Amino acid sequence: MPMLNTKGFGDELQKMGFSFYSGVPCSFLKSFINYAMNECEYIAAANEGEAVAISSGAVLAGKKAVVLMQNSGLTNAVSPLASLNYPFQIPILGFVSLRGEPGTSDEPQHELMGKITTEMLDLMQVEWQFLATDLETAKGQLWQANKCITNNQPFFFVVRKGTFTDEFLQKEMVSSCTNRIKRIKNPTIKEEMPLRYEALHIINGWKDNQTAVIATTGKTGRELYEIEDAPNHFYMVGSMGCAASLGLGLALACRDLDVTVIDGDGALLMRMGSLATNGYYNPGNLLHILLDNHTYDSTGGQSTVSVNTDFVEIAAASGYTNSIYVHNRKELKSALSEWKQSGGLTFLHMRIANGSKSRLGRPKMKPYEVKERLQSFIKQ
Template identity: 55%
Template sequence: MKISAADLGNELKSLGFEFYCGVPCSFLNNLINYAINECDYVMSNNEGDAVAICAGAYLAGKKSVVLMQNSGLTNATSPLTSLNYSFKLPVLGFVSLRGEPRLNDEPQHELMGTITEKMLELMQVKWEYLSNDIAEVKCQIARANESIENKESFFFIVKKGVLGAVELKPQQLNKNTNKFLKVKSEDDELAMRLNVIETITATKADDTVILATTGKTGRELYEVEDSQNNLYMVGSMGSISSIGLGIALNSNMKTIAVDGDGALLMRMGNLATNAYYSPANLLHVLIDNNMHDSTGGQFTVSSNVDFVQIAASTGYENSIYVHSLDELKKTIIGWYRNPVLTFIYIKVRNGTKENLGRPKIKPYEVKERLMEFIRER
């Protein structure tokens, strides 16, 4: 017995779940088709990125749904445990049960089929098997919505054949291309990362949120200016531009995602996702010191990577190498005057100030005041 994926989607929509993000799975294809046809859907390249994009949507005031195969649950563990849990950013999830013991499934799904429940329990995520009875599904959705309202994530495990067919409507694919590329053309000033963050905050407009990546970048933003419009990432390394994408797509806020070389290298696939959806109100700034500063100064492999060319090749409308703080300031001002999806790269020297502090405000408190800032605008 199957339930209609359209009936499920309509029930979710009646409760405000209209933003979806995920990575495809054949068990979930009908719900994905419904989401693409009827809602706002972001096709992610990685399940962890999808969770972070949904977190950004929630920060912008949107209930969100993440869709994934259970093998992808392994990619999502970092944001689920260190982003959603720490910041109390709830997400409604649907995860397929590939490798169910009674199925003759592919060998790579065998282990995940036996541990999917345990993984959700270990991450303290509430879950249920999605029923194949629509009356019971409505009760399940009500319970899930109650969890979301209580700022707790909730996942449905979906077995094979539960969801009935939804035909995917013809899609018009985006064809975004780089229009302005500026590569390295002179010596770098090599300011400190702290000075870059000072320049960003000094140049920001009132309708701007600033998101700082994991580690000392977030700590330095807090040191420069603790503000309601800031988010200091903890954990979930590499997810800052995904959060920025979720906010930018679901609000009118100017959104500046401040990234690091080690973090971006960890989740480079989101460059392509950002470029495909191409929100004009997203500015992605990469600060490259060629090291993992927060863990003792170990090197990254960024010296072999041309980030500016990569961002351009994925379709960022502007991809710009800046050599100095003054050039950075002028480029940010230019983005405010003519907002398009923009990638800015700046190389800095290593190190930070002595006795760098840590935020004294808890992650969920940072989240609450940021959401209030966005709501008020």
């Protein structure tokens, strides 16, 4: 059976401008992943949905990004593909393996996914093709895929077993992060629990024209929108838990931009592996703020399980350079000013009160218009 020359194919992708990769390993894709790690910028994600969000963040910065995953992980990527990439029209190039292909022998856990992989892509309105094993044919497919990307549509290649020729890993990933500061909750300091609206006012008043602000889905983005609708704001309307990963991709792809992510406890708990990924790659231009009210405020105030979770300790153990508990509004202002001066991957955890602004509106711009406005801001 003929095989696709991995290096030749990867080099062709680079000629088209695809040099930013994120993914989760699969044995069918191992040689292609090795190529990406050897020749390009590759971000190893904790899960496939995170990889999609990281790549999407890089696209916001003007990169052409690739995501790699096993088809079992396509289920994990459904949320961002359906509620981030689709409404915001963020185009990524995907490669998904076809474990459990009907008519082949594979492990039992891949049987169902093998049957429904392409149907899932169809349902999500993602254009796709089986990747050819002939390099010249594959080059033609890349031109078709690139046309979709240019039109702000994602495109996926479905990869069968034995598609890629061997490519051996030449360099290992090395983490350079060092934890400098950890400030845990101090019972002797007076603790305030402002409303989220009040905390957002402070954050919004602090930002400058070198800062992009990503607000997690739900009332966080809606309240920020009511405080000020600005071109450097990105209001996530879905893909719960992906804000920090989107911020990572943006921060890595645009190092001269300050990226601030405003997260919620329910969202962060949903994809807490993002803390480990962020800590490993440790971009000094990323500030991650958690406003924690122990509830799912946007869906009726049901309790989360964050009451027993020490986010400051977890962020510090994950490799954040600075991990700080914020007791009150004065400390929040001080921590923001300190970060602006010294930088470093920083996590701020602040407890806030339950509840939100009454008669809260929603952004009137369409999601893809918010994306395009942010991209224009970044280019400037």
